Amino acid sequence: MEILSAKNITFNYAGSQHKVLDGVEFSVEKGDFLLVCGPSGSGKSTLLRLLKEDVAPHGKLNGSILYNGAPINEYDRLKVTQEIGMVFQDPENQIVMELVLDELLFGMENMGFTTEQMRKKLAEMVHFFGLSDLVGKKTDKLSGGQKQLINLASVLLLEPTILLLDEPTAQLDPIAAKEFIYSLKRLNEEFGITVIMVEHRLEELFAIANRVIVLDEGKIVVDSDPKEAIYRMHANMRHYLPSTALLYLDISNDFQQEKIPLSVKATKQWLSTQNIAFSQGQDETLPYKEPLVELKGIDYQYSKHEAPVLYNLSFSINRGEWMALVGANGTGKTTLLNIFGGMIKPQHGSITYNGKKVRKIDSTQIGYLPQNPKIFFVQDTVRKEYQQIALTYQKKEKEITYLVEKFQLNDLLDRHPYDLSGGELQKAALVGILLSKPSLLLVDEPTKGMDPDFKKEFGTLMQGLVADGLTILMVTHDIEFAASYTTRCSMIFQGNITVTEPTKQFFRGNTYYTTAMNRIMRDIQALPPVTLEEAVPLSPVQSGY
16 A cells, blocks of 8 residues: 655755755655665755654745645644654764653644543553663663664654654664664564665665665665665665675576575575685784874773763774774764864873874874864865865965866865765865874774765775874774775773774674674684675585575
C-alpha cells in the first residue's frame, strides 16, 4: 500500500535558478525501509525536508507530494506533524529542554495529549529503549548517542507512521551508530514504521534497507532493491558500497546479483564455500620519528563539582605523522584536541613542544579545522578570505595560487563560503589554515557529512600534506577512514589513553572498534587485512556458493 509519493518534483532555493531537485519521482510503500544516498549536494537533505512541511526549505517547488493519496499540503498541519516524524543530523539542535523527562514530554504536551496518555506512553517508551537511567538526567550531560536516542524516542512518542532521518549517525561513535541503526531496524520490523533515511555511512545499511534510491545532480539514477542497486553502482559509485559486497564483486568469478552478500555474516558464509588463500597481513614497523608534542599527567575538569574529563593523561604525537584519536562520545577527545590547540589549559600536567616545556603551544604553529568549518569564514567570498589571511601572515599571491590549484578550488573563489557543499567547505577552510604554514594540524571529525568519493579525495590530499612534513592529529568516529589513511591510532577511555598502536595493528586487535573487512577475515588468517585493498587473493576463486 502506497503511503507517500513524489510526482515530478523540481525545486529551486529562493533567489537561485539552480535546480536542486529536477523531475524527482518515487513512491514509498507502507513499511518500507528506504535508504537515500548519493554525492554531497545531490539534493538528498532537501528532498527529505520537503517531505515534512514544517521544516520544508524556502524556494520554488513544482510537482506534488502525496500522503496517503492526497496532496500533503491539504492535510491538517498538526496531523502531518504528528504522523511524519524527523530526526536530524546534529542531536544538539533538536533537543530543547533541560531535563530528559521534559524533553520526552515536550512533543506530547504540544500535541494536546492528556496527562494519563503521556504517563502511559512515556512508561512504554522508557522500557522499550531502556532509558530508565537517563530520565532523571540533564540533557547536556548525555553523550551524543544518548541524545540521538532521546530525539528518536521523543519523535516516536507521537506515534508517527513515517520516520524521516537525515544522517542521524554523523555525530555518533561506531558502537552508538550501530545501536541506533538496529533500533531503527527493530522499529521497522516489529511495528511496521516506514523509514526514509539519508546517510553517507552505508556499511551497515544495505543489509537493513529493502530499497535504495541514489540521487545525483538532483535526479534519481537508481531506485531498486539493495542488491540490484549494488550491481548498478559498482562501476561508477563503488566507494558508496559496503566492503562485504565489494569483496564478493571484486574476487568472485561466478558473479550472480542475487548472491551478493550484504552483511559480515553472509560474506563469511560465502568465503567458507570457496577455496581462496589471501595474502597475509603484516605487522607495521614505523620508522622512528621525534616527538613533536608530549603531554604528561594532564588533568582537566570543566567544573569542580564534576568528574574530570581527562585524568592523569599522557600522550604524544610524532613529527610528520597522521594520528587518529578514537573513542566513544563524551570520553574527552575534543577536550584533548582543545588542549593541544591552546583553547583551554589543563589544571595539572606538563606540555613539551619541540623538546621544550611550554605553558601552551605557540598558536602560530597550530592549525585547527573544526567540525563546523563555517565558523572559519568572515568574508563574503572565498577569495577575499584568502586575501585577508595572506595580508595577516604576509603571504604572497603565488602561495595562495599554489594551494588553490593543489586543492582544485579555482571555480569556488568568488562564491560565498556558505554556498559551498560540506566537502567544498572543508577544502576551502583547510587551504585558509595552511596559508599560515602550521607545523601541527588539528582536525575534528573532518569526514562528517562527506560523501564517499570526496572522503577518498580528502584522505589523499591529507596524506600528501603529511608527506610534505605536516603533522596531523585527527579526532574521528569514522573507523573505515582512519584505517585507510592514518599512521597511528589511540583510543581514549574514561579520560585516559588506553592504547596507542600503528593503525593496522590497532584495528586488527580490536573486536568492536574495527573495520568490516577485519571482522570478515579474522577467522581466516592470523594477521587479517583491515581494509579491502589489503584483502588480495593469492589463488583463483573456486565456485561453490
